Amino acid sequence: MGSACAFKLAEAGARVIVLEKSVPGAEASSAAAGILGAHAEAHGPGPMADLLLSGLSRYPAWAKALFMRTGIDVELRPCGVLRVALERKQLRRFEREAAWMNGSSRSAVSLDVAGVRSLEPSLAKTAGALRFPSDARVDPKLLFRAIHIAAQRAGVVFESGAYVKRVVVDGDRARGVLVEDGTEYVAPVVVVAAGSWSTLVAGTPLEGGAVVPARGQVVELATPAPPLTHVVMGPRCYLVPRDDGRVLVGATVEFVGYRREVTAGAVRDLLDAAIELVPSLARAVLRDTWSSFRPFTPDELPLLGRTSVKGLLLATGHYRNGILLAPITAEIVTAIAQGKRPPVSVAPFEASRLER
Numbered sequence: 001m002g003s004a005c006a007f008k009l010a011e012a013g014a015r016v017i018v019l020e021k022s023v024p025g026a027e028a029s030s031a032a033a034g035i036l037g038a039h040a041e042a043h044g045p046g047p048m049a050d051l052l053l054s055g056l057s058r059y060p061a062w063a064k065a066l067f068m069r070t071g072i073d074v075e076l077r078p079c080g081v082l083r084v085a086l087e088r089k090q091l092r093r094f095e096r097e098a099a100w101m102n103g104s105s106r107s108a109v110s111l112d113v114a115g116v117r118s119l120e121p122s123l124a125k126t127a128g129a130l131r132f133p134s135d136a137r138v139d140p141k142l143l144f145r146a147i148h149i150a151a152q153r154a155g156v157v158f159e160s161g162a163y164v165k166r167v168v169v170d171g172d173r174a175r176g177v178l179v180e181d182g183t184e185y186v187a188p189v190v191v192v193a194a195g196s197w198s199t200l201v202a203g204t205p206l207e208g209g210a211v212v213p214a215r216g217q218v219v220e221l222a223t224p225a226p227p228l229t230h231v232v233m234g235p236r237c238y239l240v241p242r243d244d245g246r247v248l249v250g251a252t253v254e255f256v257g258y259r260r261e262v263t264a265g266a267v268r269d270l271l272d273a274a275i276e277l278v279p280s281l282a283r284a285v286l287r288d289t290w291s292s293f294r295p296f297t298p299d300e301l302p303l304l305g306r307t308s309v310k311g312l313l314l315a316t317g318h319y320r321n322g323i324l325l326a327p328i329t330a331e332i333v334t335a336i337a338q339g340k341r342p343p344v345s346v347a348p349f350e351a352s353r354l355e356r
Helices: 002-011 047-070 088-097 113-119 140-153 195-200 264-277 279-283 319-337
Strands: 017-020 081-085 109-111 128-132 157-160 164-170 173-179 184-186 190-192 212-222 231-233 238-241 246-250 285-296 303-306 312-316
Touching: 002 017, 002 140, 002 319, 047 140, 047 319, 081 088, 081 113, 088 109, 088 128, 109 113, 113 128, 140 157, 140 319, 173 190, 195 212, 195 285, 195 312, 212 264, 246 264, 264 279, 285 319, 303 319, 312 319
Parallel strands: 017 157, 081 231, 190 312
Antiparallel strands: 081 128, 109 128, 164 173, 173 184, 212 246, 212 285, 231 238, 238 246, 303 312
């Protein structure tokens, strides 16, 4: 999120320094599955659904711009998402929940057993599925690498190992930030995009519980060829295919603080759920496991834009949709930093709802 904002700010002519406590992109950005589920994640009409759709709509131009600047294909694939039902009553519930999309710019298509089988023959027998054909996927590791390189080429300076202790505030205005070694960086605009660690940065008006880590564990499998074309969301896991035959199985949601373990129970449960959906995955190679932290807010809405401290902006709290919302967040932050009107209304996402 920080690198995306930095890239857009630099393109707009700003001088930008990114201060990172470890390695940029090493946290949730690289650990994410890369589902661009603007429709699948929209649980009803309103500002969040509009924001998700705005994020998705930016991706074709975003991916093209990154490729032109870096030569990196971020694997943006308009594959669609299937929300699979194992029982008919579950499918009916999915249909009721998505009924609000009818007649809007969003789309959801109900599939019977035969329809699911024709699209994804490797899936076990289901009762049907809801298909979101406009949703997509991307490879987060490639995406971050492209953003990082593009930002550097645009003039952004990255300072790794710079642990920010606090935002320096004079009166009601941010003056810059102080890092652990005593160095003070002075800037007219400070953007806090520290993910699950955002409230650990002193000097912001956020309460400690405004953003908390939600651990997610993920399993990576390898198969000779992709067993799926869609992203598949099942009752107990999701499956994200990659072009080279890998399949990501995720993800748990655990509120365990900053404990970064991968647990045997979670891996077992994810594998059981994956094999239930696609039986052939029982023969897949277990390639990797990992965990990281989604930045969770109490109302599950991101924290975007201005705060009560002038010159202090937030780009955090994106929870399950950080990859999807990176381009639109970068546009929002850049517009506000320049004193311009943001491309979408950010009033529902401003920090005032959670400030002390």
